[in-house]
Amino acid sequence: MPVEELTTVLEPRPLSNFVETEQVKGIAERALAYISAGFPIHFRGISGTGKTTLAMHVASKVGRPVVMIHGDEEFSSSDLVGGEYGYRIRKVVDNFIHSVLKTEEDMQKRWVDNRLTVACKYGFTLIYDEFTRSRPEANNTLLSVLQEKMLDLPAAREGGESYLRVDPNFTAIFTSNPEEYAGVYRTQDALRDRMITVDLDHFDKETEIAITAAKTGLSRGDSEKIVNVVRNLRESGKCEYAPTIRGPVMIGKTLKVRGGVLSKDNPIFKETALEILTSETSRVGSRTHQAKVREVINGLIGKYC
Ligand SMILES: Nc1ncnc2c1ncn2[C@@H]1O[C@H](COP(=O)(O)OP(=O)(O)OP(=O)(O)O)[C@@H](O)[C@H]1O
Numbered sequence: 001m002p003v004e005e006l007t008t009v010l011e012p013r014p015l016s017n018f019v020e021t022e023q024v025k026g027i028a029e030r031a032l033a034y035i036s037a038g039f040p041i042h043f044r045g046i047s048g049t050g051k052t053t054l055a056m057h058v059a060s061k062v063g064r065p066v067v068m069i070h071g072d073e074e075f076s077s078s079d080l081v082g083g084e085y086g087y088r089i090r091k092v093v094d095n096f097i098h099s100v101l102k103t104e105e106d107m108q109k110r111w112v113d114n115r116l117t118v119a120c121k122y123g124f125t126l127i128y129d130e131f132t133r134s135r136p137e138a139n140n141t142l143l144s145v146l147q148e149k150m151l152d153l154p155a156a157r158e159g160g161e162s163y164l165r166v167d168p169n170f171t172a173i174f175t176s177n178p179e180e181y182a183g184v185y186r187t188q189d190a191l192r193d194r195m196i197t198v199d200l201d202h203f204d205k206e207t208e209i210a211i212t213a214a215k216t217g218l219s220r221g222d223s224e225k226i227v228n229v230v231r232n233l234r235e236s237g238k239c240e241y242a243p244t245i246r247g248p249v250m251i252g253k254t255l256k257v258r259g260g261v262l263s264k265d266n267p268i269f270k271e272t273a274l275e276i277l278t279s280e281t282s283r284v285g286s287r288t289h290q291a292k293v294r295e296v297i298n299g300l301i302g303k304y305c
């Protein structure tokens with residue numbers, strides 16, 4: 001019986017509105033060079049530094065079909081490799097005696113290949129987004145995939161083989177948040193040692209302006225104004241969490257819906273920017289802290305908008 005596959009495979013398409021500034025091009029080029037040299041890559045950085053977007057962009061440049069996995073604490077290695085799932089129920093309709101409809105239950109559990117197996121078997125690109133949210137044991141199976149190019153398969157899998165030779169076209173792209181983030185596990189040293197880590201930080205100003213303009217449809221001038229507010233707020237050191245590129249994009253998109261110009265004299269803009277930036281930069285409840293941040297934002301809006 002053929003092994004079943006339960007996987008969504010994505011076409012390697014360019015992303016719409018993807019911004020390629022010198023900074024972004026530089027990172028993508030380095031990543032593609034590492035991949036061509038035969039190494040898995042790993043984009044690591046705090047939230048909103050473009051890890052997932054870059055992983056998808058690089059995968060589209062590799063040109064092979066893409067399978068994507070999101071790290072999850074509940075994951076076990078069978079979620080990656082495959083496992084035995086459920087029962088099969090078949091309806092049999094007798095063509096001669098129309099009243100006969102019988103249901104056959106196939107009591108054998110059936111092996112279903114999961115994403116990692118499919119990617120290894122066909123040489124697809126695997127994006128394992130936020131892989132450190134899975135428990136390290138669940139990721140152990142990747143060690144031999146990345147080093148010996150062998151995927152160990154549980155004996156239960158039909159078809160006999162207990163391992164699968166990884167197709168030479170297989171590529172792996174990982175992303176992760178820093179280890180101090182909530183819900184993130186420390187990577188095994190052995191796994192980290194098998195991949196090339198590219199550390200990402202907030203984008204440079206040029207890239208932030210270009211992304212804001214591309215994602216919101218705001219003019220370059222207006223995009224620059226919001227980006228100025230956000231970058232100075234980030235550098236003020238007053239925030240619990242530094243605001244990311246998501247801030248200007250949210251403000252710009254909301255302003256489009258609510259109407260009005262991007263100016264300190266437009267109360268709608270001011271209210272939107274204050275609400276979005278305070279929510280992005282502090283935890284719910286810390287009111288005194290929020291008041292301080294609001295003061296800084298107000299000052300920056302007055303200066304730059
Ligand atoms: N090169 C780019 N062109 C256009 N938009 C981009 C680009 N890079 C990032 N973005 C946008 O910036 C935002 C943050 O990017 P992304 O989601 O990739 O960050 P991340 O590092 O994966 O964040 P998280 O750790 O929270 O998952 C998204 O809205 C994304 O669409």
Ligand SMILES: [Mg+2]
Nearest residue numbers: 051052053175
């Ligand atoms: Mg992400």
